């Protein structure tokens with residue numbers, strides 16, 4: 001008892017470890033999940049396009065939130081898939097429901113991100129071609 005209480009308010013070594021663990025999770029997902037690679041690539045293209053089109057910073061912030069949200073949801077979906085696989089290695093209707101609903105959450109947020117991206121970028125693309 002007490003060892004936790006004696007911990008520093010902010011420990012840089014613990015922060016560094018947390019960053020390394022989180023990076024490992026991102027690198028794992030990057031290597032093994034095609035959807036994550038697709039979303040990351042689309043997100044990077046949108047970010048570059050926003051710079052080229054000189055989109056205002058507050059709109060870029062909205063794009064950053066939705067792109068980051070999709071990527072974060074992909075990581076959670078991957079974690080859920082692994083928890084299910086850890087619990088059961090045979091076909092199970094409940095496993096299917098868990099995985100399918102988690103995938104559905106990613107899909108809904110991705111579709112939302114696409115709509116937000118179109119709403120923000122399209123007027124600038126139209127203005128570029130109607131000069």
Ligand SMILES: Nc1ncnc2c1ncn2[C@@H]1O[C@H](COP(=O)(O)OP(=O)(O)OP(=O)(O)O)[C@@H](O)[C@H]1O
Nearest residue numbers: 033035081088089090091092093095096099100103
């Ligand atoms: N144990 C299981 N029991 C029943 N259905 C399963 C099971 N494991 C996977 N499935 C079905 O297969 C689908 C794909 O699951 P899998 O674990 O292969 O994910 P994935 O191919 O990596 O998916 P994603 O491409 O979304 O990352 C699930 O959405 C589910 O419908």
